[in-house]
Amino acid sequence: MKINAYKIFDHKPIEITVEDCCIHSIRDIESTDSEMWIAPALVDIQVNGFAGYDLNVSTVTASDVIEMVRSLWRVGTGFLCPTIVTASFEDISNSITAIVEACQSDSATANAILGIHLEGPYISAEDGPRGAHPLQHVRKPNLDEFCRFQEIAEGTIRIVTLAPEKTGALPFIEKLVADDIVVSIGHTEASPDQIRDAISAGAKLSTHLGNGAHSRIQRHPNYIWEQLGADELWASLIVDGYHLPPSVVKSMIRAKTLERCILISDATALARMPSGQYKFAGQAVKLTADRKIHLLGTEYLAGSAIELAIGIENAVRIAGISLSEAISLATLQPLKLLGVDIDQSKIGDDFILFEWNSDKNKMDLKMTVMNGQVEFNNI
Ligand SMILES: [Zn+2]
Numbered sequence: 001m002k003i004n005a006y007k008i009f010d011h012k013p014i015e016i017t018v019e020d021c022c023i024h025s026i027r028d029i030e031s032t033d034s035e036m037w038i039a040p041a042l043v044d045i046q047v048n049g050f051a052g053y054d055l056n057v058s059t060v061t062a063s064d065v066i067e068m069v070r071s072l073w074r075v076g077t078g079f080l081c082p083t084i085v086t087a088s089f090e091d092i093s094n095s096i097t098a099i100v101e102a103c104q105s106d107s108a109t110a111n112a113i114l115g116i117h118l119e120g121p122y123i124s125a126e127d128g129p130r131g132a133h134p135l136q137h138v139r140k141p142n143l144d145e146f147c148r149f150q151e152i153a154e155g156t157i158r159i160v161t162l163a164p165e166k167t168g169a170l171p172f173i174e175k176l177v178a179d180d181i182v183v184s185i186g187h188t189e190a191s192p193d194q195i196r197d198a199i200s201a202g203a204k205l206s207t208h209l210g211n212g213a214h215s216r217i218q219r220h221p222n223y224i225w226e227q228l229g230a231d232e233l234w235a236s237l238i239v240d241g242y243h244l245p246p247s248v249v250k251s252m253i254r255a256k257t258l259e260r261c262i263l264i265s266d267a268t269a270l271a272r273m274p275s276g277q278y279k280f281a282g283q284a285v286k287l288t289a290d291r292k293i294h295l296l297g298t299e300y301l302a303g304s305a306i307e308l309a310i311g312i313e314n315a316v317r318i319a320g321i322s323l324s325e326a327i328s329l330a331t332l333q334p335l336k337l338l339g340v341d342i343d344q345s346k347i348g349d350d351f352i353l354f355e356w357n358s359d360k361n362k363m364d365l366k367m368t369v370m371n372g373q374v375e376f377n378n379i
Helices: 062-073 089-105 107-112 143-152 169-178 192-201 223-228 246-256 308-319 323-328 332-337
Strands: 002-007 013-019 022-028 036-040 042-047 077-085 116-119 157-162 182-185 234-238 261-264 276-280 283-287 292-295 301-304 351-357 362-370 373-377
Touching (some): 036 323, 042 308, 042 332, 062 077, 062 373, 077 089, 077 107, 143 169, 169 192, 192 223, 246 261, 261 332
Parallel strands (some): 002 036
Antiparallel strands (some): 013 022, 276 283, 283 292, 362 373
């Protein structure tokens, strides 16, 4: 089978030859009337679960991780940082073990997992900043405990989200940064000075900036402005249409610039599930047809139910950026944050093919290729 498409970043046409579900060749061509785009496989640095698979339950297994990764391929997310949230030492260790075993038993999963994102448990205990993380397991940074997690993870923890105001946070940040771990500020109620100190210690990212915060806050100064205005910090944003109002998404992308923004799904296990009522993280929640999860009988959000591709669609729709710019926030930028620089003019072994409806800002995924293998085909 031969497929023509335009490369998303330079709009140059190419021809792809597929044989037996493998990519046989890719070559530049003069022109094509194809409506297909080709882009790198999407990169999501914050995924808690997907399609019914939950990384944050004590029963999670390696096969859950493997199946979750394949479910993500079917929606265009090729690479991910599986994200483990605040829990007991045993439960965090269990989740890490499931991920490590998944990578050991399945090389394709190992290829797709860029590293573990540990979100918590060293975060604020305050209602609001703590978000949905369980209060009884929130604690102050503990290097011994973290080293045990990292040992179980075989050195694969790559991002740690923490609150820099916690006792002992600054030397903890310095140690992690020295080990080449991306330290991210999140679920915090830090003062502006504490934010600055965290930056001096090497913190590089703000996790889902604008979320995991008090519902009411001093207008300024506060921890959102301080992070927004800090050129040293990148920001990850949940652009599911619910976690941040459109004007906030647009303002944050403009303040941070395209160079320091990353789209994330922050997806939970309910993403890609049929709408209805569920028991999730010990609470009764409702998942609506338009992918909003809220605590039953309230308007409080209880996690995200999108895949990254929908974040791209929303970013184009509300932030005044182009499709290729939005895609860079979900491919080139997260890779760059993790220290992987890719040549955007080249098509690698991992890519997606899709059509773009510019009237509706909708991405119609046609194919996902990982490591030269067709993993999803809807052509
Ligand atoms: Zn969070």
